[in-house]
Amino acid sequence: MSYKQIKWIILIVPALTLTVWEYTRHHIFLDHISMELGNWLSPLIELAVSITFLLKLFSMLEATQEELNRERSRQVALKEREKIARELHDGIAQSLFLMSVKMDQLEQGQQDGEQAERMKGLRKTVHQVNEYVRQAISNLRYPMYPDALPWMQFLERMVNDFSLETGIEASWDWQLSEERLSAKEKVELYASIREALLNVRKHAQAQKVWIQSKEHNDNSWSCIVEDDGVGTEGNPFRHQDRYGLKIMNERAVEMGWLLQIKREHGKTKVEIRKEVS
Structure with a gap:
């Protein structure tokens, strides 16, 4: 009523x-x-x-x-988060990008071994700070508990923004009903998809990414994030600097999900599956 x-x-x-x-x-x-x-x-x-x-x-x-x-409070909080994220993007993120461009120009000059090593370390630091800022912007736009907007709307918005910011074409085919997921499952699945997309942004050098989900006859479901980037040979969890993948794996274990990352036919596939026994 x-x-x-x-x-x-x-x-x-x-x-x-x-x-x-x-x-x-x-x-x-x-x-x-x-x-x-x-x-x-x-x-x-x-x-x-x-x-x-x-x-x-x-x-x-x-x-x-x-x-x-x-609802009014949520909208006000969301607008404030958007404002802070926009200020971070327009200020710190762009400054770091310009700094990276200037470092590229400096590296083109003549440098001895010690200077080249220092420049390499500085570049790594700038890159890490840039990633931290981008992650902070992402967290502001998409909080860990996405209750300010309907869950599906949050997912679609995250994928669209990813495509706009990276230039990577994103294909979206979502068949998993929201009613099949508990509140905690929505939070954890949302965070896992975000981490998978962040990994594509940082490492894959991809041209296209596919996000899809399916419901299965035995009441189980699966979610796949696939990209056509360079990928990683062997066990991706063995890399010491891939903290995001480790966190994603820990999240899947906690939820009782199966997480698989594999390389097939020139594509990297991240699959999250819930199986009902």
């Missing part, structure tokens, strides 16, 4: 109750109820009906108002 409908019912019920009582009183109970008693019964009947029906409507109205207030 909508907010407007509740308000109209609250306005109409007392008047309708009094009208029905007066009609009944004068056409049915006129010979049985005196005028004085009828006058006393009118407010009592109206009060009884109000207590019986209107209190529940008032509770519904209050709940609706609280939900509207929470």
